[in-house]
Amino acid sequence: MAELTLVDAVTAALDWELGHDESVVVLGEDVGVNGGVFRATNGLQRKHGADRVIDTPLAEAMIAGMAVGMAAEGLKPVAEIQFMGFIYPAVDQLINHAARLRNRTRGRLSCPMVLRAPFGGGIHAPEHHSESTEAMFAHMPGLRVVIPSSPARAYGLLLAAIRDPDPVVFLEPKRIYRLARQEVANDGAALSLDVCYTLREGTDVTLVSWGAMTQETLEAADRLQAEGVSAEVIDVATISPLDIETILESVARTGRLVIVHEAPRNCGVGAEIAALVAEHGIYDLKSPVQRVAGFDTIMPLYRLEMDYLPGVTRILDAVHVTLEG
Amino acid sequence: MKTFLLPDLGEGLPEAEIVNWHVQPGDLVRADAPLVSVETAKAVVEVPSPYSARVIRLHGDAGDFVKTGGPLVDFELEAGNGDSSGAAAVNDGDAGTVVGTMPVGETIIVEHAVAGGSGRRSGRLRATPAVRALAKRLDVDIETVAPSGASGQVTSRDVEAAAQTSTATERIVADDEWEALRGLRRAMAQSMTRANAEVCHATVFDDADIDAWEADQDVTLRLLRAICRGVAAEPALNALFDAASMRRKKLLQLDIGIAVDTPAGLIVPVLRDARVATLATRREELQQLKQAASDRRLGPDDLRGSAITLSNFGMLAGRYARVVVVPPGIAILGAGAIRREAVAAGTEVAVRRRLPLSLSFDHRCVTGAEACRFLAAAIADLQLQN
Known part of the structure; x- marks a missing residue:
């Protein structure tokens, strides 16, 4: 296994999917000859062939529009937008058509x-290369939003997304693109969409995260273990539709919930999770839900x-607040 | 297999001459270790290895020219680094991104991700954080409360009902009806509620050895005299405290409240101007005061103004008690039942009569040291023969 x-x-x-399903087409800026800005389509x-892996002009609205047209006509296009900051011209096609x-x-x-x-x-x-605006897409009915947090889930969830008959926005946490390796059986097996993945079982507090922040969340869980606090860690994986049942089950056992996301707090996906837990799980809560999120500011340039x-410290602080209840 | 291409060495030159190799085919080389020295137009420079890998082939010998971007060294990479699938991995010297810096790690992830949860819901107690807080405030163990909520949750009413159970039990045994508290009992409820909410109680316990007492000693008078001695030693105990204005009033005269149990309830008349010299002559007056209290013949002024109170509860039962200070008073001395006790007398065990004492004081106004100085003087006096 590689x-x-x-x-x-x-x-x-x-x-794998290009090799096994001839209706699959990959398109985007520099995905062909160049192999993609992050080398995701290299080789x-x-x-x-150039009719299956297509270099497009620098025109995101057109990339998304082409994908909608191809999909409507029976192909399974996988379009790449180089950075989330350049996705906005494609949003019209996504929301109004796909x-x-x-x-x-x-x-x-x-x-x-x-x-x-x-x-x-x-x-x-x-600037424009570092934002996390997944909540925008999660807000749109008809779009599925999937975020892997490990090589195994990137593989399995992307295959599932390609095979799914409806549009999927597949957001890849680039900070952890090359941060670690994992054994992945390259066998074409897809993972389930629309479910959370429980990465660690625990009894005292539920930590919920997705994407690159699962790294810090797992590290916080390690540190809590050293303190004698048993943390359950859940990777949401599909941001929309949310598998709230898994989170509610966990909260029913732990009584405490801390949500960790990189995106700004205001109207982030964490707010939706907190609201759903308030609606359906409030009797299980021993203390108020905590959110650890990016600040409600423009994402700063790299020095800041x-x-x-x-970071781990902010996550631990939030957990300690919940442990008071 | 991976071929490392000669990178542009920063001078924009089309080629470089190999001076000498630092590695041979078959060598395991570490990333950043020198591979080869090449001569450009200006200098001899070392080209570092981009990988930690085994060298398979060198493209060229010393003296040969290698084109910039042309093949330099073939490496054999570990499984997973290669391009055997045909979907080639990162190009040689490629940072993996067009902007910024792509963090690269060597960690191998081992995880046991489970789709969904365990499917287990516990039979744990359900209640809102507010109800849990209410239970804490009312000193109710919420785990023992039967839930009545539609979702199986403990409600605030459940907690409030549980909080009343203890008082309700007493009521059910005594009577079927609720009875409004009146008179002395109502006054006690109010003053005790206030005392409990307001006073910072601290209580110190000790014993007076009264084995030496002569036969005719009056316990109450001895206790009153002990209080006189205590106040003489530590006048800070004879003061009234007004928390609202953060003021205290040191009293020149020693008035002592005396807790009296009456059929109507607790009443605390005040013995004015207690002095060591004259106490022995006031036995009759003390009896009359107690009687007047029982008969409810005392006016409000007869019940006011004492900084310190005596509670001789030991006449009934009890050894020590956290006796309660009622503002504006600041201290109360409780006397428990006199008993014979086995105590250490030197290296022997002796049986002696002992009087247990409990001194509560309002720690907002009285220091621990003041209280203890008072108590020490009181005990010393109590241990006298007469």
Whole structure:
């Protein structure tokens, strides 16, 4: 079994699906000859041909629009947006067309497209290259939003996203693209969408996160263990639709919830999770839900970006607040 | 297999001449270790290895020219680093991103991710944090409260009902009806509630050895005299305290409250101007005061103004008690039942009569040392023969 980085796993999943489903098409800026800004599509054009792995002009609205058209006509396009900060011209196509194609045609057409985009901070990139705006997409009915946090889930969830008959926004945490390796059986096996992944079982507090922040969350869980506090760690993985049942079950056991995300706090996905737990799980809570999030400011440039990203200390502080209850 | 291409050495030159190799085919080389020295137009520079890997082949010998971007060294990488799938990994010398710095780690993730949760819901208690806080405030163990909520949750009413159970039990045994507290009992409820909410009680316990007492000693008078001695030693105990204005009033005259148990309830008449010299002559007056209290013939002024109170509860039962200070008073001395006790007398064990004492004081106004000085003087006096 090969040990792959997260970005290797993306490449491997794309490679597998291009090789096994001829309706799959990869498109985006520099995905072909160049192999992608993060090398996620490296070698795919050489192997699968220029009509399957297509270099597009620098025009995100067109990339998304082409993908909608291809999907409506029976292909399974996997489009890449180079950075989340450049995704906004494509949002019109996503919201006004991809998300509603099934509804608009009363089920006659679906839109089996995937829009991949690296997101999040921590790589010392310039302005527009570090934001986490997943909540925007999670807010849109008709879009599925999936975020892997390990090579194994990048592989399995991307395959599931490509095979899903409806549009998926697949956000890749670029800070951990090459941070670690994991054994991944390159066997074409998909993982389940729309479910959380429990990374660690615990009894005293539930820590919920996704994407790159799972790293700090797991580290916080280690530190808590040293303090004698048993933390359950859940990777949400599919931000929308939310598998709130798994989180509620966990909170029913631990009585305490801390949500960790890199995106700003205001109207972040953490707010939705906290609201759902308030609606359905308040009787299980021993103390108020805590959110550890990015600050409600413009993402700072790289000298300050590690101050912006929630660190282990902030997570521990929030956990200690819940333990008072 | 991976081929490392000669990078641009920073001078924009199209080629470089190999001076000498630092590695041979078959060598294991570490990342950043020198591979080869090449001569450019200006200098001889070392080219570091981009990988920790085994060298398979060197493209060229000393004296050969290598084109910038042309093959330099073939490496054999570990499994997972290679491009055997045909979807090639990162190009040589590639940072893996066009902007910023891509963090690269060597950690191998081992995780046991489970889709969904364990599916287990505990049968744990359900209650809102507010109800849990209410239970804490009312000193109710919420785990023992039967839930009545529609979702199986303990409600605030459940907690409030549980909080009343203890008083309700007493009521059910005594009577079927609730009875409004009146008179002395009501006054006690009010003053004790206030005392408990306001006073910072500290209580110190000790014993007076009264084995030497002569036969005719009056316990109450001896206790009153002990208080006189205590106040003489530590006048700070004879003061009234007004918490609202943060003021105290040191009293020149020693008035002592005396807790009296009456059929109507607790009443505390005040013995004015207690002095060591004259106490023995006031036995009759003391009896009359107690009688007047029992008969409810005392006016409010007869019950006011004492800084310190005596509670001789030991006449009934009890050894020590956390006796309660009622503002504006600041101290109360409780006397427990006199008993014979086995105590150490030198290296022997002796049986002696002992009088247990409990001194509560309002720690907002009285220091621990003041209280103890008072108590020490009182005990010393109590241990006298007569």
